[in-house]
Amino acid sequence: MATKASRTAARIMMAPAVILLLGWMLVPLIMTLWFSFRNYLPLRGGDLGFAGFDNYVRFVTSSAFWPAVMATMIIVVGTLVITVVLGVLLALLLDQPMWGQGIVRILVIAPFFVMPTVSGLVWKNMFLDSVNGLFAHIARFIGATPVEWMIEAPFFSIILIVSWQWLPFATLILLTAIQSLDSEQLEAAEIDGAPKIKRFWYIIVPHLGRAITVVILIQTIFLLSIFAEIYVTTAGAFGSKTLTYLIFQRVLESQNVGLGSAGGVYAIILANIVAIFLMRIVGKNLDS
Amino acid sequence: MARSITTKRKTINTAFAWAVGLLIFFPILWTILTSFKTEADAIAFPPKFLFFDWTLENYAVVQERSDYMRFLWNSIIIAGGSTLLGIIIAIPAAWSMAFVPSRRTKDILMWMLSTKMLPAVGVLYPMYLIFIKLGWLDTRIGLVIVLMLINLPIIIWMLYTYFKEIPGEILEAARMDGASLKSEILYVLTPMAVPGIASTILLNVILAWNEAFWTLNLTAANAAPLTAFIASYSSPEGLFYAKLSAASTMAIAPILIMGWFSQKQLVRGLTFGAVK
Numbered sequence: 001m002a003t004k005a006s007r008t009a010a011r012i013m014m015a016p017a018v019i020l021l022l023g024w025m026l027v028p029l030i031m032t033l034w035f036s037f038r039n040y041l042p043l044r045g046g047d048l049g050f051a052g053f054d055n056y057v058r059f060v061t062s063s064a065f066w067p068a069v070m071a072t073m074i075i076v077v078g079t080l081v082i083t084v085v086l087g088v089l090l091a092l093l094l095d096q097p098m099w100g101q102g103i104v105r106i107l108v109i110a111p112f113f114v115m116p117t118v119s120g121l122v123w124k125n126m127f128l129d130s131v132n133g134l135f136a137h138i139a140r141f142i143g144a145t146p147v148e149w150m151i152e153a154p155f156f157s158i159i160l161i162v163s164w165q166w167l168p169f170a171t172l173i174l175l176t177a178i179q180s181l182d183s184e185q186l187e188a189a190e191i192d193g194a195p196k197i198k199r200f201w202y203i204i205v206p207h208l209g210r211a212i213t214v215v216i217l218i219q220t221i222f223l224l225s226i227f228a229e230i231y232v233t234t235a236g237a238f239g240s241k242t243l244t245y246l247i248f249q250r251v252l253e254s255q256n257v258g259l260g261s262a263g264g265v266y267a268i269i270l271a272n273i274v275a276i277f278l279m280r281i282v283g284k285n286l287d288s
Numbered sequence: 289m290a291r292s293i294t295t296k297r298k299t300i301n302t303a304f305a306w307a308v309g310l311l312i313f314f315p316i317l318w319t320i321l322t323s324f325k326t327e328a329d330a331i332a333f334p335p336k337f338l339f340f341d342w343t344l345e346n347y348a349v350v351q352e353r354s355d356y357m358r359f360l361w362n363s364i365i366i367a368g369g370s371t372l373l374g375i376i377i378a379i380p381a382a383w384s385m386a387f388v389p390s391r392r393t394k395d396i397l398m399w400m401l402s403t404k405m406l407p408a409v410g411v412l413y414p415m416y417l418i419f420i421k422l423g424w425l426d427t428r429i430g431l432v433i434v435l436m437l438i439n440l441p442i443i444i445w446m447l448y449t450y451f452k453e454i455p456g457e458i459l460e461a462a463r464m465d466g467a468s469l470k471s472e473i474l475y476v477l478t479p480m481a482v483p484g485i486a487s488t489i490l491l492n493v494i495l496a497w498n499e500a501f502w503t504l505n506l507t508a509a510n511a512a513p514l515t516a517f518i519a520s521y522s523s524p525e526g527l528f529y530a531k532l533s534a535a536s537t538m539a540i541a542p543i544l545i546m547g548w549f550s551q552k553q554l555v556r557g558l559t560f561g562a563v564k
Contacts, residue, residue, distance in 0.1 A: 009469060010384030017381035017444060018396065024437040025403045028411035028418070035413060090308065098302040106548050107309035110316055113547030115498040117518040118536045122319050126529055132331040134318070140333070164315065169554075173563050176555045211563050218558065225407045228500035228515065232522045244409045251413045252505065264410035275405035283398055 029268070035261035043255045055262035059250075067239060068246040071155070075242060076223045078159040079166060080216055086163075087170030087215065088208065092200075094171070095178050105175075112168035116228035123161045124150055124233045150233060154240040161229055166222075170215045177211035178204070210281070217278035224271055243267060316540070323347070323533035330529035346534035354517065356538060363513035363539075365428050366503070367496035370435035371443075371489055377436075378443040379485070383473065385444075386451035387459065397448065404441040408501045419506055426508045434506070435496045443492055446557045450484025451477075487553035490546055497543045514539040 036055050039048040059065060094105060111119065127134050128149035136146035149157045181204065189199050225244050234240045236249060247267060251260030310317075321337065322330050329340040350356050385393045415434070416425075424430030454477065462476045500515040507516055518539055521532050547554075555563055 006388050006469065007390070010388035010390075013380030013384040014396070016377050017400075017440065020377065020437065021400055021403050021440060024440075025406065028414035029406070031414035031417070032411050093301070093305050093308065096301040096305070097298055098305050099298070100302065100306065104305045104309040105551070107313040109547070109551055109554075110313050110544060112554070113494060113498070113544050114316065114540050115515050115518065115543070116500040117504075117515050118319075118540055119315075121518060121521055121532060122315055122536055125527060125532060126318065126322065127315065129527075132333075132527075132529070134335060137333055137335055164312070167312070169558065172551065173555055173559060176563055214559050214563050221405055225409060225501070227409070228504060228519070231500075231504060232519050235522075244407065247409045248412065248505075251409075252416070257413050261413060264407075264412070267407045268410040271405050271407045271410075275402060278405075279398055279401060282401065283394070 032261045032264050032268075035257050036265050038258050040257040040261075041255060042257060051258055055258045056265070059259055059262045059266065064241065064246055068241050068243045071240055072224065072242040072244070074155050075158055075162065075226070075240075076220060078155065079162045079223055080219060082159065082163040083166045083170040083219065084212060084215060086167055087174050088212070090167070090171045091174035091178050092204070094175055108171055109168040111164050112166070112172075114165065116165070116226075117232050119161055119165055120229045120232040123157070123164070128157050128160075151238050154234050154238040158229060158233065158240055161233070162223065162226060165229075166219055170219070173215050174208060174211050177208050181207050214278070214281060217274060217281070220274045221271060221278070224267070224274070243270075316544075319533045320537050321533075322529050323537045325530050325533075327528055327530045330533070346530045347538070350531055350535045350538070354520070354535075356517070356535070359512060359514050359517035360538070362428060362511055363497055363515075366431045366435060366511075366513050367493045369428070369432040370439065370496050371492040373432060374436045374440050374443045374492060375485065375489060378440060378447055378488075382444050382447035382451055383477070386448050386454075387456070387477075397445065400441045400444055404438070408438075412505060415502075415506070425506060426510045426512075428511045431503060431506060431511060431513070434502050435499055438499070438502070439492050439495055442495070442557055443488055446488040446491070446553070447481075447484065449556060450488070451481060453484075454480050487550060488557070490550040491553045491557040494543055494547055494550065 037051055037053075039051040039054070040046070041048065090108065094101065094108065098104070125133070130136050130146045130148040133146075133149075135149065139146045147153065186199060186203055189203055194202075226242070227244055227248065230236060230240060230242065230245050236242075236245045241249075243263070244267065247260050247263040250256050250263060323346055324342045324344070325336065325340050326343055326345070329336050332340075385397065419425045419430055422430070424433075458476060458480075459472060462472050467476065497513075498515065500519075503513050503515045504519060507513070518535060521535060
């Protein structure tokens, strides 16, 4: 039983963390909200007064907005599809008995620990470059014309890089989920003569459902805000400008803080919609 | 498991899994190999895999030209400092939520998690202004604090789930024996919590080491860690493959090794206990 004294002690011990996170959440958020209603141009006169909802309207009506939304969607959905599908297959493969399982696991997980600027630049220069990249070498070897991937297929390139980074994460979580699957159930189905496809579809997939949902939600939150991978590769050119990158450019490059802040508020709302679903699953788990 | 697996099946599994594993690992392997080549060998066609003149020259050049050690030191201070500071703040908080839970504990945990969902770009300018006001722009202390704040929810959550696994009966027994709150934490809880704390530290050093939004936007020359150092290879230095590879290898090697030790904790830390 918790005594009154230990309750007080508990409160005091929680205070630093709660106060810090509260400040971290509220102070910048309120500032962003404030700026989003101002006509704020630090290099062209500073704060030029109240702007109402002008920034919000201008952000969504600017010609860069819809392409940025599309770019974000393509990259997020493309990466999700690839990492979840390959992640399930890879997790099933890694769950099979084999020699050197531990080493294979290490090889598969490794990309997750590579910093985003390194994976961006290594892929861009050493693989996707049209003159000396490995892909160009392969193309020349089979007699095809090398492609300038970053320019001609920016989405393919970025999705490839980001999927490579996130596939380990999806695989690892799905593998953890598969390993918690009750093997008796599978054996019973096997004895009853259920074919492999049916066993996969009716036992493994439903069991993985929750893990897949968690993978999708967590990855979506991270993928919505990928930055460095674009910063070092296309720098937002060739139509690959995502919402995050557009806001970054508005705020720091063109120094239109009001407009950028309105975009920031949109990004925060978008992230929160995804977050609500994730939190619900996490919250349920906390009860059990 | 009762199912018997034939050797043939196991061989096929092994071959296939190794092929896939090596394919996924290949970009890293290729980077490491290229870092030991001359620039001419690095772009040779057909590509050279193992039979080239191995050289350490690139490592020397990278260090000499761009003072790699300074960036490495910044990375160590920023990743280590933010993790340490976060742990110091998180241990008491996680301890009290795990062992003296109240009706609001769950809400507080969920709220802490929600701060992690805030997209960084949404608060970029305010942070920029705050940093200017406090004189933190391009300083290590500023980044230590920001990275501590963005990872604090993960640290608290991980510690909370580890502390939860410590049976409450042991604490009660210690209390019955007349242990004070202080000695209870110091001599009973801490020894049992060490493995959990260690893996929390490991995962958070990795996350902080690789963080590439705030480190790119809030540093310039003085406090830039390795993420920013590599970004400076965007162009045109990135076309010197051997040097890019040497710089990249040095930037990822320490964390790759740490990462392999923390694979189990990765799941717990990044899913907030939603997948076990």
